[in-house]
Amino acid sequence: MQLGKSFKNIINSYKWSNFYSLLHCIFTIFLSAVSYYLSTEYWYFSWITLLLLCTYALKGSLVSTFLTGFFSYLFGSCNPHAVLPLAVYWPLLVINATAFASVLAIFRHIAVRWRGGYASLVFASGLTAYEFIASLYSPHGAVNSIAYTQVSNLSFIQIASITGIWGITFLMALLPSSIALTYHYPQNRRLSIKANLISLSLLLFVILFGFYRLHTPVEGANIKIGIASISTNLEQYLVVATNRDKQQVADTIQRYIQKIDLLAQSGAEVVLLPEKIITIETHDDNFQHLSNAAQKNKVNLIVGVTRKDKMKLYNSSYVFSPLGEVLLEYDKKHLLSAFESRYTPGTDLGIIDKWGIGICKDMDFTQPSLDYSRQGVNIVFVPALDFHDDGWSHARVAIMRGVEGNYAVARAGQWGLLTLSDSRGRIIEMVSSDVEDGGSVLVGEVRLGKGNSIYSKLGDSFAWICLGTFIILCFFLSLRKPNELLTKP
Template identity: 35%
Template sequence: MNSPLLPRGGRRPSFLLTGLLTGLSAVLLAFGTGLTPSWWCAWIAALPVLAVAARSRARTAFAAGTVAWLGGQTSMWGYYGDTLELPPPLVATLIVGTSVLFGLALAAFAAIAGRGRPVLATLAFCSSWVAVEFAVSLTMPHGAWWSMAYSQADALPVLQIVSLTGPWGVTFLLLGTQAALAVLPSAGRRAPLAAGAAAVLALVLGYGVVRLAGPAGAATGGPGTRVALLATDEPNDTVPVAGRAGRKLLARYLAELAKLEADVVVLPENTFAADRATLPLLAGPLSKLAAERHTTILLGLTLVDGEQRRNSALAFPADGSRPVRYDKRHLIPGVEADYTPGRADAVAFMPGSGGRWAIAICKDLDFPWLVRDYRRRGASAVFAPAWDFQGDEWIHGRMALVRGVESGMTVVRAPRAGILLAGDVYGRVLAQARTGPGFASAVLTLPGPAPATPYSVLGDWLGWAGLLLLPATLLAGLRGSRGGGGGADGSGQAVGSFDGGRAGLHLARDRAPRP
């Protein structure tokens, strides 16, 4: 069996073919990752460069993988540096550093595959990238923002696996499937590898289909709670409530709120700015309207207290009582550098919900463990004022929906400069509307509570397993000589191996044709 992408007879691909396949992966990675990924591109994006690595030396695989990932991430330079205002060293770490890590993952794959160990090669590659994504989520200030999993946010049968594994299961599946396909043509015993990969894929898709079609998945009715999301992008800035623009904007919001027939209304993040002296100008009218309409109103604003500025949310109860306050826990580095974060353990719930409806703000939903904590406290839904940037409205909204699938919670997210969005515990969109200069709104009936998911109980078990599996597969795959049951020729020659004494890679020459 030979790959249609590569020459017959076990020969290494030519320099030209290597370059073409590397470029193809770069293009597919650009479309399969990023701010508006195509779900099907993510399933084949790494396959061309993996096919090269399966028949190449480790150093060739390293170079091809580094270039492919770097090319696929080129469009993110402007977003990281200009939009998010991240410092250049951090941008370089995210893009160049991860490109090098992707190259190293390809080099490990090539070295182990060259020793006739296709299963270990596949496991090493997919576990390496799960380990990278998980480590980034633990060490960088952006949580699980950076993951291939979100490319599958609209592929609902695939997405259901996050209820078991978190986002790391999707990454493992995407890259594991492609690695198995790439190494399969040169595997000595193809049947076990093919059967294993097909079985894993079938189990994941079967689980997703059954979960979506089951009794709980088919239920769309809830307790009858009507929820509305309301926002305008004009002005697309935070305005002091005491100023002329602030008074005008508040009057516009009050007029729109009076038109809505809803039990709960969610407004965007940082809409107004107020301090102790000016807060009554905002709180008074909203509390009065909430009581008159018997509606709970959740609003995001900047609260100034002396030298401290907090990105906060106030929930005005339907009975006109004292509002509930929540301070955003996870701030955007650079953009929100002058804000003080809320306490790391801060939680808040919508008044009148009996602790069932959690409150978060925008970037808080980039952190799976924050949503899991709410789930463990008994919450079944999370309401989030938000504010998106130019171009990231799809990825940031779908990321929030993935949090709901992970922990079995309905997510209601109301941004400015984005998409008003609500999704159920299966990631299905319940309501959405794009914001603009005028007012946009979306209305839904809140689904009833769903059972807790395994992921909400077990946490990031697969992320930790990836960190442990990576060194285990590397040690097992690179130890000793080529396995006797390896390539089709049974030559027993090692094509590539790691040696820390030579820049981390040492390559042995082939002395026999490779499969």
């Protein structure tokens, strides 16, 4: 009888234990997903997300840690400001969620089994290594990095001029995981000191370097730039882009010429227009109208067009001089496969004097942006399109490329944002272009950068070091017996 009661109590205790474990898991997923969701707009939420997940990982099982990491990343990435509609984006989203959850599970396994300070280093190097490898093979480049959530955290992101975004990701993962280890093992003072001394020292260095770079005067000249877009819906845009209605095409060109006139009157030396505003065949009437507008207003005009060359289509950008001459013709290198399969990708850099050209998705990749920095480019102009709600997600990536490359960035998103930022990532001007009436204009004066960033010279060395560190640590720890580190934390 007594034995039966004891057995029943054990069963009930087990059930309640499982219930609370499940509740803890669900609650962590909810908080982490919401926090990561909000990190698109508020940089500090991404730190909170990583701290919540690392703390949970040290308490939960290996399976629950993986599932919590997976669903937190998956749901948190469903922000409407994501780079692409989910129907197109979901396979990569699942892969990224799986990779993130796997690195989190490895962190948990090492920390619980060996209780060593190596766990935070494994987590940071592993997450950074995955983002880097994914950027080499993903059709979307490096756009999925958590580093972009920090664009508004100016002093922190300056390290990108040395390490690229990989240094940002590394420290974002290192500090929360170190804090989680300290919280979980409060009695282990040696572990606390080891885990936090490195991460806090690195954070202090990064912040001090950031303050130094932000307050060091930029030696480049100033340039006044005008950026414009006109209001149009998708149906109108497609009609004009394919030249199906000559009158609509003429009206579109005329509306843009009015914007060019307005910006020139405001003192703009350079006018930037969005991506694929019309279709052009070599030196046709549409081409001539744009050339005449540049000549009439004595401005450099940079415009994104669909360029038809015989049987091929190119997503191109023309740079017109104040005399109406074509200084540069650049073809987009990184096409959006879901929507631009009929276009032929470009192969060459777009450099005129010290100006570089990138078109929309080109900025999602470290190349050609890094090559521009190596060539001493001081500003990159970016005609772009965007998909309404994702304007900031695209704009912040371009801003980060400017910090990495030490150059200013001017970006014209048709259905997103018009932005002008300097080589430190400071936003000089920003205006929404996703409007229904009239369109949008921006005029701002920005100091040019100098290019030749440290990152452009070192390349992705830091990312490769992270990959090597992750592999070596995992291999080394797999050969050690758990009690070897238990006695020597």
